[in-house]
Amino acid sequence: xxxxxxxxLSALMSRDRKDVExxxxxxxxxxRDNLCEMNExxxxxxxxxxxxxxxxxxVIDESTGKSVLMPPSISVSFVASALxxxxxxxxx
Amino acid sequence: xxxxxxxxxxxxxxxxMTGCSHxxxxxxxKALFESVSEDIASGKKVNLDGLGQFSVNDDRTDIDWTPDxxxxxxxxxxxSAFVPVELGEGITEEVLDGNVPIPETVTEEPEPxxxxxxxxxxxxxxxxxxxPVAEPSEEEPEEVEPTEPTEPADSEESxxxxxxxxxxxxxxxxxxxxIENPAVVxxxxxxxxxxxWMFFLVGLLAGLTIGYIAGRCYFTGDIKSGLGIDKxxxxxxxxxxxxPVSATESADSVENVADSVAVNDTIPAKPAVPEPKEITDxxxxxxxxxxxxxxxxxxxxxWIYIYKxxxxxxxxxxxIKPGTVVVIPPAEKYGIxxxxxxxxxxxxxxxxEFYQNKRAD
Numbered sequence: 001x002x003x004x005x006x007x008x009l010s011a012l013m014s015r016d017r018k019d020v021e022x023x024x025x026x027x028x029x030x031x032r033d034n035l036c037e038m039n040e041x042x043x044x045x046x047x048x049x050x051x052x053x054x055x056x057x058x059v060i061d062e063s064t065g066k067s068v069l070m071p072p073s074i075s076v077s078f079v080a081s082a083l084x085x086x087x088x089x090x091x092x
Numbered sequence: 093x094x095x096x097x098x099x100x101x102x103x104x105x106x107x108x109m110t111g112c113s114h115x116x117x118x119x120x121x122k123a124l125f126e127s128v129s130e131d132i133a134s135g136k137k138v139n140l141d142g143l144g145q146f147s148v149n150d151d152r153t154d155i156d157w158t159p160d161x162x163x164x165x166x167x168x169x170x171x172s173a174f175v176p177v178e179l180g181e182g183i184t185e186e187v188l189d190g191n192v193p194i195p196e197t198v199t200e201e202p203e204p205x206x207x208x209x210x211x212x213x214x215x216x217x218x219x220x221x222x223x224p225v226a227e228p229s230e231e232e233p234e235e236v237e238p239t240e241p242t243e244p245a246d247s248e249e250s251x252x253x254x255x256x257x258x259x260x261x262x263x264x265x266x267x268x269x270x271i272e273n274p275a276v277v278x279x280x281x282x283x284x285x286x287x288x289w290m291f292f293l294v295g296l297l298a299g300l301t302i303g304y305i306a307g308r309c310y311f312t313g314d315i316k317s318g319l320g321i322d323k324x325x326x327x328x329x330x331x332x333x334x335x336p337v338s339a340t341e342s343a344d345s346v347e348n349v350a351d352s353v354a355v356n357d358t359i360p361a362k363p364a365v366p367e368p369k370e371i372t373d374x375x376x377x378x379x380x381x382x383x384x385x386x387x388x389x390x391x392x393x394x395w396i397y398i399y400k401x402x403x404x405x406x407x408x409x410x411x412i413k414p415g416t417v418v419v420i421p422p423a424e425k426y427g428i429x430x431x432x433x434x435x436x437x438x439x440x441x442x443x444x445e446f447y448q449n450k451r452a453d
Binding site: 002005008009012013015019020022023024025026027028029030031032034035036037038039040041042043044045046047051056058066067068069070071072073074076077078080083084085087088089090 | 093094095096097098099102105106109110112116117119120121122123124125126127128129130132133140141142143146148152153154155157159163164166167168169170171174175176177178179286287
């Protein structure tokens with residue numbers, strides 16, 4: 001899938017495929033690093049990646065009725081931007 | 093930490109990382125997300141390696157995002173050492189009946205691990221009556237939220253509202269996507285009020301252990317015996333230690349070596365055969381005068397006699413050097429008798445005297 005976009009973008013930007021590949025890889029790395037540091041990453045017109053720390057919690061497995069202490073975790077939510085939502089809601 | 097990375101910052105970082113110009117990275121970002129948006133809007137599932145999969149949800153109101161597995165693992169690396177722990181039933185009941193966590197603490201906590209000890213003291217120690225009331229109301233929006241359709245017209249406004257409640261794990265028709273494994277369907281509690289007690293217990297246990305060891309060290313006079321290392325000194329070490337001593341002696345030493353080894357291996361306080369020959373032992377990192385005293389005489393306090401016998405070799409019994417060969421005097425020489433309380437008392441007295449003299453020096 002990435003390859004498809006790289007091809008398309010290199011044509012769109014009239015740049016070498018390698019350059020676009022590097023940009024793509026760099027983008028993923030930057031987003032990942034920032035999320036690791038609990039930074040929000042906002043992409044205008046697209047959406048926001050928002051990491052959230054979840055503390056350890058007792059959860060009850062409803063099938064067995066056993067309670068389990070879940071370790072803490074970081075969950076990232078993606079909130080689509082208003083623009084993108086409008087786009088997907090447009091009747092076509 | 094907890095910053096918001098804006099588009100210019102992102103472009104800046106990207107240009108730094110790749111060496112492209114700022115305008116190129118901006119152009120790239122715009123072009124990429126424009127085409128991705130279009131693909132998503134047209135109903136395609138877009139899978140970006142390193143980010144995850146984006147797709148339109150069923151009622152075409154929002155975007156579902158499934159994070160890339162690798163991304164999720166990297167972000168959760170700090171917690172990779174933890175595993176879910178099944179709790180005993182007693183604990184659960186206590187927790188459910190007693191303390192109810194304060195919901196705000198989630199946002200307060202920037203650090204993953206350290207602050208927990210401090211912060212969690214709070215919810216556990218103040219079981220306010222208002223909290224149980226606050227808790228259900230905090231959970232309510234979670235259930236209501238998914239059914240609430242997102243209006244496209246004022247989506248600008250509805251955006252922040254969407255993020256506030258935590259997306260229920262396993263519920264897919266919400267704006268947020270979960271990185272956690274949603275395999276288990278569960279009811280979640282934000283905080284574990286049990287944790288402060290766990291920390292408290294662990295601390296108490298550690299304190300007790302340290303206190304016990306320190307106490308033993310104080311009474312026995314050396315750390316190793318306090319730690320109980322002397323107890324399992326291997327017998328094989330014995331053979332090695334005696335050998336060099338006897339080897340330096342006369343030709344008939346071979347027999348003596350065998351003898352002394354045999355004696356040491358069986359019952360310590362039975363110097364029957366090698367009466368004419370002295371018993372020797374070597375100080376090691378795990379064998380002190382006290383350990384020898386316990387071994388040969390049955391009580392560590394008799395170390396004072398071993399010291400007195402070897403006063404020429406040992407300057408300071410508290411600073412013995414490994415490798416020093418000491419002579420173990422026969423028990424009769426100093427009237428050592430483990431079964432005689434007087435003998436023990438005498439040894440104690442001598443130790444006391446010794447340290448008094450030492451301090452006087």
